[in-house]
Amino acid sequence: MADKKRVLVTFEDMGRITVGTVRQSSVLSALNVAAFGKQVLKRVKGTRGIHLLLNFEHVDYLSSAVLTELLRINKIVQEAEGQMRICAVAPNIREIFEITNLDKLFVLSEDDAQTSVKRFERALAVAAREATWREPAAEA
Amino acid sequence: MSGRALAPESQGVQVFFAEEFPSTIEAMDRTLDRAVRALVADGWLAQEQAGPARLCLEESLVNAVRHGNRNDPERQVRLELASSGDRCLIRVHDEGGGFHPEQVRMPDAEHMGGRGVCLMRHYMEYIKYNEACKCLEMAFRRGHCAAGG
Numbered sequence: 001m002a003d004k005k006r007v008l009v010t011f012e013d014m015g016r017i018t019v020g021t022v023r024q025s026s027v028l029s030a031l032n033v034a035a036f037g038k039q040v041l042k043r044v045k046g047t048r049g050i051h052l053l054l055n056f057e058h059v060d061y062l063s064s065a066v067l068t069e070l071l072r073i074n075k076i077v078q079e080a081e082g083q084m085r086i087c088a089v090a091p092n093i094r095e096i097f098e099i100t101n102l103d104k105l106f107v108l109s110e111d112d113a114q115t116s117v118k119r120f121e122r123a124l125a126v127a128a129r130e131a132t133w134r135e136p137a138a139e140a
Numbered sequence: 141m142s143g144r145a146l147a148p149e150s151q152g153v154q155v156f157f158a159e160e161f162p163s164t165i166e167a168m169d170r171t172l173d174r175a176v177r178a179l180v181a182d183g184w185l186a187q188e189q190a191g192p193a194r195l196c197l198e199e200s201l202v203n204a205v206r207h208g209n210r211n212d213p214e215r216q217v218r219l220e221l222a223s224s225g226d227r228c229l230i231r232v233h234d235e236g237g238g239f240h241p242e243q244v245r246m247p248d249a250e251h252m253g254g255r256g257v258c259l260m261r262h263y264m265e266y267i268k269y270n271e272a273c274k275c276l277e278m279a280f281r282r283g284h285c286a287a288g289g
Contacts, residue, residue: 030202031169061191063198064256071252092191092287099262100255101246 008036009054011043014117016124018043021055021113028059028066037069044073050082053120055113057088062096074106083124085109087116153229156182157221163209163234168201171219178221184228184282192263193285199256200232200276208234218275226282227265233275240269241276 009020020040022028028036044050052073070086077084085107089097094110097103109116157178161167176194180187201217209215218233241261247254260267260278263285267278 029169030165030198061194063195063202064253064259065202067255068252095287096195096259100258101249102255105249 006032006035007039008032009039009043014113015121017051017053017117017120018047019053019055019113019117021057022059024058028062030063030065033063033065033069036066037072040069040073041076044076044080044082046080047082048080050077050080051120051124052077052082052084053113053116054084054086055088055116056086056090056093057112059088059093060090062093064100067096067100067102070106071102083107083120085116085120088112153222153224155220155222158218160216160218162213163205163211163215163217164213165202165205167213168198168205168217171217172197172201175219175221179228182221182223184280185285186283189286192287193280196260196263196278196285197230199260200230200278203239203256204232204234204236204276208236208239210236224279227279228282229277229279230264231270231273231275231277233273238269238274239276241267242269 007023009022012019012021020043022036040052040054044052054070074084087109089108089110091110094103094108097106097108109119111119157175159171159174161171172194175197176190179185179193180190185193197219201219204217205211209217215235220229220231220233222229222231241257244254244257246258257267263280264278265280265284267276269275270277
């Protein structure tokens with residue numbers, strides 16, 4: 001039986017970024033994928049402007065059910081005006097995203113969480129600056 | 141599925157693993173583990189390269205449980221692994237109306253489901269509905285079901 005109370009993802013706030021680390025690869029089997037989705041959504045839902053970095057350093061197996069959960073999470077993050085990225089993606093996991101064309105939808109990186117947080121912060125800062133530059137033009 | 145005829149075998153096809161289970165994800169997971177062990181033990185895959193085959197098995201079995209048998213534990217799913225020369229045949233029987241993977245197209249980015257078939261198509265030599273056996277059939281050649289392939 002899937003252990004619904006088991007902690008599958010742990011969260012840590014690093015500046016503006018919420019890092020969700022998947023604890024071990026086996027949590028992303030068919031047995032646990034629904035619980036994985038629930039645990040992430042519990043953290044994400046109702047948090048305006050959340051920027052979520054999912055850390056896949058322990059993930060070495062991924063099924064289409066997990067992709068569906070990731071799509072659901074991404075949609076909710078975007079609706080909350082936030083962004084989602086996935087880091088520490090192993091080559092065999094990236095391949096799953098590529099086969100299903102989802103590498104174009106998700107921002108994936110093979111870098112570790114610390115490096116990816118810095119990059120995510122920089123991207124947010126650049127986007128904020130660009131938005132400031134665009135505002136007067138929009139008014140004109 | 142009791143009373144239902146086993147898949148008719150053509151010449152040279154030898155079943156080396158066959159198991160039936162009720163349509164629950166827990167039962168499916170146990171059969172999945174045993175099937176992957178059988179593939180490794182029979183020399184079809186190296187243990188460290190079993191990921192794609194496990195993925196294809198899981199996708200096909202989850203489809204049978206959820207879509208074929210609609211999660212009804214009274215309905216059975218049957219998995220057979222068979223050898224035909226250097227080709228490993230994987231056959232999945234359920235009690236639904238039949239699943240034709242060739243009718244499934246790559247979903248667009250916003251669509252939630254339908255990606256399991258894309259993954260099976262990529263890693264397997266072929267995937268089809270076997271009209272004679274009334275089951276989903278896919279196959280790979282010995283050692284040719286690997287990531288990066």
